[in-house]
Amino acid sequence: VVEGLALLDLGVSPYSGAIFHETPLIIYLFHFLIEYAELVFMITDVLTAVALYLAIQDFNKVVFKKQKLLIELDKYAPDVAELIQTPMEMHYIPLKVALFYLLNPYTVMSCVAKSTCAINNSVIAFFILATIKGSAFLSAVFLALATYQSLYPLTLFAPALLYLLQRQFIPIKLKSKSFWFYTMQYASLYLCSLVVLICLSFFLLNSWDFIPAVYGFILSVPDLTPNIGLFWYFFAEMFEHFSLFFVCVFQINVFFYTIPLAIKLKEHPVFFLFVQLAIISIFKSYPTVGDVALYMAFLPVWSHLYRFLRNVFILSCVLIFCSFLFPVLWHLWIYAGSANSNFYYAITLTFNIGQILLISDYFYAFLRREYYLTHGLHLTRQDGTEAMLVLK
Amino acid sequence: FQDQTEQFFRSGHTNNWAVLVCTSRFWFNYRHVANTLSVYRSVKRLGIPDSHIVLMLADDMACNPRNPKPATVFSHKNMELNVYGDDVEVDYRSYEVTVENFLRVLTGRIPPSTPRSKRLLSDDRSNILIYMTGHGGNGFLKFQDSEEITNVELADAFEQMWQKRRYNELLFIIDTCQGASMYERFYSPNIMALASSQVGEDSLSHQPDLGIGVHLMDRYTFYVLEFLEEIHPASQTNMNDLFQVCPKSLCVSTPGHRTDLFQRDPQNVLITDFFGSVRKVEITAETLSLDRDVPGLESKFPEEELATEPLKYAEQLPVAQIIHQKPKPKDWHPPGGFILGLWALIIMVFFKTYGIKHMKHVF
Numbered sequence: 001v002v003e004g005l006a007l008l009d010l011g012v013s014p015y016s017g018a019i020f021h022e023t024p025l026i027i028y029l030f031h032f033l034i035e036y037a038e039l040v041f042m043i044t045d046v047l048t049a050v051a052l053y054l055a056i057q058d059f060n061k062v063v064f065k066k067q068k069l070l071i072e073l074d075k076y077a078p079d080v081a082e083l084i085q086t087p088m089e090m091h092y093i094p095l096k097v098a099l100f101y102l103l104n105p106y107t108v109m110s111c112v113a114k115s116t117c118a119i120n121n122s123v124i125a126f127f128i129l130a131t132i133k134g135s136a137f138l139s140a141v142f143l144a145l146a147t148y149q150s151l152y153p154l155t156l157f158a159p160a161l162l163y164l165l166q167r168q169f170i171p172i173k174l175k176s177k178s179f180w181f182y183t184m185q186y187a188s189l190y191l192c193s194l195v196v197l198i199c200l201s202f203f204l205l206n207s208w209d210f211i212p213a214v215y216g217f218i219l220s221v222p223d224l225t226p227n228i229g230l231f232w233y234f235f236a237e238m239f240e241h242f243s244l245f246f247v248c249v250f251q252i253n254v255f256f257y258t259i260p261l262a263i264k265l266k267e268h269p270v271f272f273l274f275v276q277l278a279i280i281s282i283f284k285s286y287p288t289v290g291d292v293a294l295y296m297a298f299l300p301v302w303s304h305l306y307r308f309l310r311n312v313f314i315l316s317c318v319l320i321f322c323s324f325l326f327p328v329l330w331h332l333w334i335y336a337g338s339a340n341s342n343f344y345y346a347i348t349l350t351f352n353i354g355q356i357l358l359i360s361d362y363f364y365a366f367l368r369r370e371y372y373l374t375h376g377l378h379l380t381r382q383d384g385t386e387a388m389l390v391l392k
Numbered sequence: 393f394q395d396q397t398e399q400f401f402r403s404g405h406t407n408n409w410a411v412l413v414c415t416s417r418f419w420f421n422y423r424h425v426a427n428t429l430s431v432y433r434s435v436k437r438l439g440i441p442d443s444h445i446v447l448m449l450a451d452d453m454a455c456n457p458r459n460p461k462p463a464t465v466f467s468h469k470n471m472e473l474n475v476y477g478d479d480v481e482v483d484y485r486s487y488e489v490t491v492e493n494f495l496r497v498l499t500g501r502i503p504p505s506t507p508r509s510k511r512l513l514s515d516d517r518s519n520i521l522i523y524m525t526g527h528g529g530n531g532f533l534k535f536q537d538s539e540e541i542t543n544v545e546l547a548d549a550f551e552q553m554w555q556k557r558r559y560n561e562l563l564f565i566i567d568t569c570q571g572a573s574m575y576e577r578f579y580s581p582n583i584m585a586l587a588s589s590q591v592g593e594d595s596l597s598h599q600p601d602l603g604i605g606v607h608l609m610d611r612y613t614f615y616v617l618e619f620l621e622e623i624h625p626a627s628q629t630n631m632n633d634l635f636q637v638c639p640k641s642l643c644v645s646t647p648g649h650r651t652d653l654f655q656r657d658p659q660n661v662l663i664t665d666f667f668g669s670v671r672k673v674e675i676t677a678e679t680l681s682l683d684r685d686v687p688g689l690e691s692k693f694p695e696e697e698l699a700t701e702p703l704k705y706a707e708q709l710p711v712a713q714i715i716h717q718k719p720k721p722k723d724w725h726p727p728g729g730f731i732l733g734l735w736a737l738i739i740m741v742f743f744k745t746y747g748i749k750h751m752k753h754v755f
Binding site for chain 1: 723725727730731734741744745
């Protein structure tokens with residue numbers, strides 16, 4: 001950002017260098033705030049935490065209401081009393097979420113590094129807040145802002161839509177007219193705000209060259225500096241004529257899980273949001289630990305799934321060790337010269353495997369709990385022996 | 393005393409150069425390489441340094457796979473004299489010995505990337521010895537079995553050298569069949585030429601060595617070398633002795649020479665003028681003593697001024713000033729339309745979500 005502003009002062013487009021790939025609104029924001037950058041990032045983090053706190057508070061109310069409704073409708077099996085969430089245990093969850101975000105070492109690291117990921121996180125947090133509060137207009141605006149910043153929150157359109165539909169009590173059937181009507185409304189709000197934002201950015205610099213520099217950069221991954229993601233190593237050793245194909249494959253991988261998850265998790269859009277956030281932060285082209293911090297902040301919301309999680313020990317070990325090994329192997333590779341990129345990429349792979357394991361574990365635990373809620377805790381097969389639930 | 397000094401400065405040259413070329417390749421032309429290396433050895437022995445010798449050998453005999461005595465090139469049978477040794481500096485080797493390169497060396501038209509060892513950096517006070525050997529015919533000399541240089545080209549090259557003032561005097565020796573045809577066309581001044589055979593005659597080789605299996609030397613060069621072995625840097629032998637070197641009885645061919653272009657009398661030309669190296673010496677009659685306090689050189693700066701110059705980087709700007717420096721004014725400002733549009737949008741969003749009723753609180 002500093003380089004972009006310096007280039008602007010020299011009278012050149014800030015995207016003419018190869019470093020600056022942020023949107024013009026960031027230019028505008030930091031034009032005035034660059035001297036107070038530390039304060040800005042601290043305030044952003046605090047805002048994110050506050051937004052998450054308010055969002056989860058509202059979400060808890062929604063969950064509780066829904067639970068009450070389902071109990072009264074006798075949808076639950078008789079012996080699942082221990083699985084039902086009580087207000088007592090849910091009282092501290094919003095505070096835990098805010099604390100998880102603020103005290104996460106990843107958040108602290110990205111704040112100290114003054115990474116613009118903090119701004120991304122705060123926009124997404126406000127989007128979540130707006131969605132859970134039920135305001136379609138604000139949520140569309142914030143989602144457009146998040147998409148405008150980095151392309152991947154586009155996939156969060158589906159969970160937000162599902163949540164808003166649920167809130168309006170519109171049933172999700174493909175033939176239903178009101179479903180399509182609401183979807184069109186929301187989609188048009190979202191697209192209009194996106195278009196307005198892009199045109200506004202055009203007026204800032206009077207040129208369209210921010211589009212290839214921001215979105216072309218995210219999609220075509222030209223810069224292969226090592227990060228904690230999966231793209232750089234692959235594309236560093238790939239032949240030129242395959243790179244287009246693999247770029248497409250990798251990018252589709254991010255957007256690919258939306259529709260299957262939407263079909264599976266249409267009753268639980270906020271969990272869908274959480275899984276989608278995690279998938280974005282694993283498979284995006286330039287992930288940072290700030291993205292990891294954002295979805296990890298949601299883990300207390302599903303602390304009631306603890307009894308169904310199977311890999312807690314391995315996961316926590318993998319994540320903690322990888323976080324420590326990242327700087328060690330980086331130092332060995334770049335400064336000491338006694339390792340090579342394979343070492344660092346191995347840790348990247350392990351870290352991402354750990355994250356994927358985390359999400360799949362939570363996913364399985366969630367589905368299992370839902371199944372137990374409707375079918376009772378003690379599952380029996382047809383012949384009466386004890387049955388085990390398996391994720392296929 | 394004056395005669396002696398006159399004699400000292402008799403010839404007009406101040407430095408010596410030698411260009412020694414062997415133009416044939418293949419193992420059975422061993423003798424040509426041996427010829428050139430023998431002349432190289434003599435010339436070095438008599439004082440010309442490697443930096444002033446351009447040695448061009450078209451093939452590598454010492455490390456030739458057919459050489460039963462590797463790393464050696466003998467010029468006498470029974471392996472009496474190894475002219476290869478361990479301080480031979482070949483400047484142009486193997487396929488670099490071409491007519492083009494040879495002419496470029498002579499005329500000085502070489503690409504700027506050529507190293508110094510491959511250049512003939514002579515000036516108008518240089519005496520140059522040019523020795524060529526190989527297979528030749530009437531008016532030409534064969535290079536590398538694929539091209540030849542004609543006597544006309546050679547004469548023109550020498551004329552270029554004369555016009556560019558690249559030599560003071562030039563001695564041209566050639567040991568090939570019909571070698572005299574090569575110096576027939578010279579027309580530049582100050583050139584003396586010697587050849588091993590007349591037009592229509594062949595130069596013959598001297599001795600085969602049964603251990604190595606090839607002829608080791610050519611006759612003419614063999615006897616020239618015998619003659620040169622008796623020359624030392626201070627000898628007064630002149631060119632006329634060199635002309636007598638290989639009579640027909642020993643050489644079978646008739647050696648020839650040409651001196652009409654040369655301005656001095658060959659009687660007065662020393663062998664060491666061309667084969668040896670001259671060091672310019674100046675004799676003075678007065679003595680110079682070097683004193684510590686030389687009057688006339690005053691220090692330009694008075695002593696007091698030197699100590700007060702600011703020497704340290706840290707002293708350049710007071711620290712207090714640096715801390716409170718104002719940020720430099722920025723040159724770029726966002727356009728007014730953008731700011732207006734952005735804030736209008738933000739206000740619109742705010743009022744849309746929270747209702748118009750807040751307007752009255754704002755205003």
